[in-house]
Amino acid sequence: MAKVLVVTSGKGGVGKTTSTAALGAALAQMGQNVVVIDFDVGLRNLDLVMGAERRVVFDLINVVQGVAKLPQALIRDKRLENLWLLPASQTRDKDALTEEGVKRVIADLKTKFDWILCDSPAGIERGATLAMRYADEAIIVTNPEVSSVRDSDRIIGMLDSKTARAERGERVEKHLLVTRYDSARAARGEMLSIDDILEILATPLLGIVPESQDVLRASNVGCPVTLNAASSAPARAYTDAVRRLMGEAVEMTVPVERKGLMDRLLRRRAA
């Protein structure tokens, strides 16, 4: 049975799109059929992070409005044949999305894929509510700072009230993904600790992705970090998160950079 997952946060810039790409790629690497949908109509980014921006012909709006058929709009990833992207339109805005249209597209995708990852735009308006509308599960991306945590709390409240599942009296299963985490700064009290975040949000933890240059580097070359630098600390964190999503019990740790002695010496000299 296909699972519809929304990657959401409320606040912008916390890593929703990066996480959607990384998780989607990690799921595909494990042999799952995956489609990632960009719901950020008007400010699309997922195509860039996935490195598919030069192959976009039709988009989600075209499919919702019946201008194009779903297979025409789906873009297959060049590196993983079971990873697909449904891009957003850059020229329209979120009002072009309709609830009925989104429902139809997701129902259609459910017959073709194992996992449907919806990359939500920031905010709590139409785009964000439609991205979460038909979700079975939600990944809430949070940075270890108060404004991000409060916005996540708001989004969790909306997941419990505004989704189709909530309206049917069912639950949307929620997972917390903490990104841009820096253990050293958290230890010095410059960042919220994982315990603080979990205490405030009262939501099970899916993973802790450490702050890393590898993430930015991967986005810049248009390749999900789980493919671009598979052995890097953030990639391992995303892969662990995906294994937990699939029901595996994986011990919760904060992956650290693996540095050799030469690496450290070179870095010290460079710094």
Place this chain on the structure above:
Amino acid sequence: MDATPQVARQQVRMRGRSYVAFVFSPVVPVVSWLAEIDATLGKSPGFFTGKPVVLDLSAVDLSQAAIAHLVGSLAERNIRILGIEGVDESKLGANLPPLLTGGRACAITHVEPKTPPVQEKNKDKTKLPSLLLESPVRSGQSIVFAEGDVTVLGSVGSGAEIVAGGSIHIYGTLRGRAMAGINGNSAARIFCQKIEAELLAIDGYYQTADEIADSLRNRPAQAWLEGEMLRITALN
């Protein structure tokens, strides 16, 4: 509506309040109608004492003097009239109760001796109004329950608010706003397992996060009203 002027502050606090009033609709001849009232009073003296009573004169056409006489006759029976309905305002002089409009019909315990007190008791037993929330209240959510107490099994997030007619009990951390006793219930209290509140209010008197002592932070606490002072103390 009552308006209480307060000397210490320059604002007049206005509050709305609604009551269920008995409506008397006299019919002609008024004398025999009064005799029926007497019969009711004979069975249970003082039945109308302290109850708001409204006179609906739409079924009869009485002069100003006749209205004054009727009000006087009722006053002799210890029935005081709160207001009059269904009559032209010009017929009501300065010494008569004011004209009332906008009343809505509602269910009322039947005017029969003895039964009303019993019914009221039953009501108290069966319908203790309280609201129990078994999940955390998230940022942006607003829980309004004017009928009574609110209990939350979980935390109240920053940017969330609980508004209750009665007391508020939070078995978690209170990070948002809690407003208790909104209908003028100054006996209402707020309890929480951990206080990090943005605002606490009881019966309109409030304190913001800035005014809450740091020594209380992160501890179990309760807030109550002492006169016009909102007091917050640790629970242990």
